[in-house]
Amino acid sequence: MLKEHIKKVKSGEIKLTEYVKEVLDKCKSINKELSYFNTICKKEALEQAKEVEEKIKSKKAGKLAGLIITVKDNLCVRDVESTAGSRILKGYKPLFDATAIERLRKEDAIIIGKTSCDAFGFGSFNTNVGLDFEIPKNHQDIERVTGGSSGGSAGITAVADFVHVAIAESTGGSIESPASFCGVIGFCPTYGRVSRSGLISYANSLDKIGVMTKKVKDIAPVLEIISGFDEKDSTSLKHKINLKSDVKKLKIGIIKESLGKGIEPEVKKAILKIIEKLRKKGFICEEVSLPITFKYGVPTYYLISTSEASTNLACLSGLRYGQEEDPKGKSFAEYFSEVRSKHFNDESKRRIMLGTFARMAGYRDAYYIKATKIRTKIIEEYKKLFEKYDVLISPTMPVVAPKISEVKKMTPLQNYMMDILTVGPNLTGMPHATISAGDKEGLPIGLMATTDHQEEGKLLQFLEIIEGLQ
Amino acid sequence: MKIDKELIEKVSKLAKLKLDESEKEKYSKDFKEILGAFAILDKMDVKSVKSSFRPIEEKDILRDDKVRESITQKEALKFTKHQEKGFFVGPKTIE
Numbered sequence: 086m087l088k089e090h091i092k093k094v095k096s097g098e099i100k101l102t103e104y105v106k107e108v109l110d111k112c113k114s115i116n117k118e119l120s121y122f123n124t125i126c127k128k129e130a131l132e133q134a135k136e137v138e139e140k141i142k143s144k145k146a147g148k149l150a151g152l153i154i155t156v157k158d159n160l161c162v163r164d165v166e167s168t169a170g171s172r173i174l175k176g177y178k179p180l181f182d183a184t185a186i187e188r189l190r191k192e193d194a195i196i197i198g199k200t201s202c203d204a205f206g207f208g209s210f211n212t213n214v215g216l217d218f219e220i221p222k223n224h225q226d227i228e229r230v231t232g233g234s235s236g237g238s239a240g241i242t243a244v245a246d247f248v249h250v251a252i253a254e255s256t257g258g259s260i261e262s263p264a265s266f267c268g269v270i271g272f273c274p275t276y277g278r279v280s281r282s283g284l285i286s287y288a289n290s291l292d293k294i295g296v297m298t299k300k301v302k303d304i305a306p307v308l309e310i311i312s313g314f315d316e317k318d319s320t321s322l323k324h325k326i327n328l329k330s331d332v333k334k335l336k337i338g339i340i341k342e343s344l345g346k347g348i349e350p351e352v353k354k355a356i357l358k359i360i361e362k363l364r365k366k367g368f369i370c371e372e373v374s375l376p377i378t379f380k381y382g383v384p385t386y387y388l389i390s391t392s393e394a395s396t397n398l399a400c401l402s403g404l405r406y407g408q409e410e411d412p413k414g415k416s417f418a419e420y421f422s423e424v425r426s427k428h429f430n431d432e433s434k435r436r437i438m439l440g441t442f443a444r445m446a447g448y449r450d451a452y453y454i455k456a457t458k459i460r461t462k463i464i465e466e467y468k469k470l471f472e473k474y475d476v477l478i479s480p481t482m483p484v485v486a487p488k489i490s491e492v493k494k495m496t497p498l499q500n501y502m503m504d505i506l507t508v509g510p511n512l513t514g515m516p517h518a519t520i521s522a523g524d525k526e527g528l529p530i531g532l533m534a535t536t537d538h539q540e541e542g543k544l545l546q547f548l549e550i551i552e553g554l555q
Numbered sequence: 556m557k558i559d560k561e562l563i564e565k566v567s568k569l570a571k572l573k574l575d576e577s578e579k580e581k582y583s584k585d586f587k588e589i590l591g592a593f594a595i596l597d598k599m600d601v602k603s604v605k606s607s608f609r610p611i612e613e614k615d616i617l618r619d620d621k622v623r624e625s626i627t628q629k630e631a632l633k634f635t636k637h638q639e640k641g642f643f644v645g646p647k648t649i650e
Contacts, residue, residue, distance in 0.1 A: 176634070178634075180626055180630050180633070181626075275611070276609070276611055277611055277613070290610065291610075319617070320609060320611075320613060320616070322611070323613065377599075380595065381595065381596060381599060384592065384593035384596055385596070387593070388593065388596075395570060402571070404635070404637075405631075405634065405643055406634035407634070409636065409637060412637055412644060412645050413644075413646075414647075415646045415647070416648075417646045417647065417648050418568075418571065419646070420645075420646035421571040421646075422571045422573040423573060425571055425572055426573040426574070434572055434574075434582070435582060435585060437570050438563075438566050438570055438582055438586075439589065441566050441569050441570040442562075442566045442586070445565075445569065452593075454606060455596055455599075455601060456596065457608055458604040458606050458607075459604075460606075461601075461604050461605055461607040462599070462601065464607060464610060496585070496588060497585050497588070498585075498588045498589050512610065513610050514610025514611055538610075538611060
């Protein structure tokens, strides 16, 4: 799809400016009903389309010429409002592009807008949007959630009838959850694969930029461009990404705990059906266990992520950019507290409080440091399984998309527990992806696959196998 | 561990968040529920385990100390109303 589209753009069969205009109109009308965009950057997208058309004429167009891209609102896009879905950053138009966006722009992809997310990525359902923002709705049933935090990315990928790739981001499951609930492919590469420079940080040891698409073969051409070392991010990987794999028979581990208690029966049934098909094709599928991850993963994730978030968000203080009040006559503590309390939403306050507590003198060793040590045990547990298996599989989410009203009734802890299946690969920084495994009365069910660090090629190979089964 | 209003007030002061009474009550209740469940971590003995502050450790990650272009003073001041003679105006830091 993607390659054919670019070919048509380059040959002139698709008139790019007209095409982009049509896409923008469609997005505007989609947004009225489903609230997938925080910003549609019409002016900038049309200017970019004209520039790319000129480059095509002089045969200088890049590898992704004319590809439509949407960007999760926590990535900076030059001159386009970038709020991370929060009110405190309302009006902030960065002076620079995030590295991933800079690389896409260099290859002439067209950026059409910023997609909805839970404020700063703090959520699993995209219901924790910032004050004054709309909750995005599931295209299959508008009373239901898209999943989060990259809900807008998944929603627009699901409904777009034009060739499009969404740039999303995951900290603890923010690509997988919405991809699962909206029935699209969500791909999260190894930690450090894509530079985090220009990403509005949630938790720097966990944040990973990835993509969402409708088709598996559309992942690699974009991932190839956005990956790679960047001197602006010291944690970006120096190893080159390998997107090809031709392992004869991938060995598959089925995570036993993921099909146990608390999993909706239809979700379990759908995953078992896929396993049966894989076995029929001759793949070895064996039950494996991740006891430490399933027992301690959620608290470990929340203690580390909120600790990091509470320091990362300290830069939002009503000075230099974002929302501000009049600082005259106020002490700094009084002023910062006033601005932050007024513009952070409920969940942002809760996570900042939790992280501040976990790092506080007297509690730090028992909470934050302890969690970083358990993280080591979780990494070891996964590594051991990858000595024997190529891919580990599980459902992505324990349920299908719940109703917005149901999520609002959940306590914060019940909410956090919904990440039980996705925190593992996020804590270990291992590449993982979601692909549709069927549905429950039209509501998509996702299958999640995880491979070892740097094994994006194997993950793509596996996704192609699953896509081929359907 | 005792989770009460006093603890919530201490945390909110450090976090630079001004909470009203209903928020203090709400977060106190949430803390009790969340930290109560997270107490499961006590069961794991990790005394001899090293911390993973990142999932993958990279070595030699310092970049060369080279002078390069940065944003201008005018650009840096673009987003704030509170500026004077090319500087940001902020609240008082010394009483």
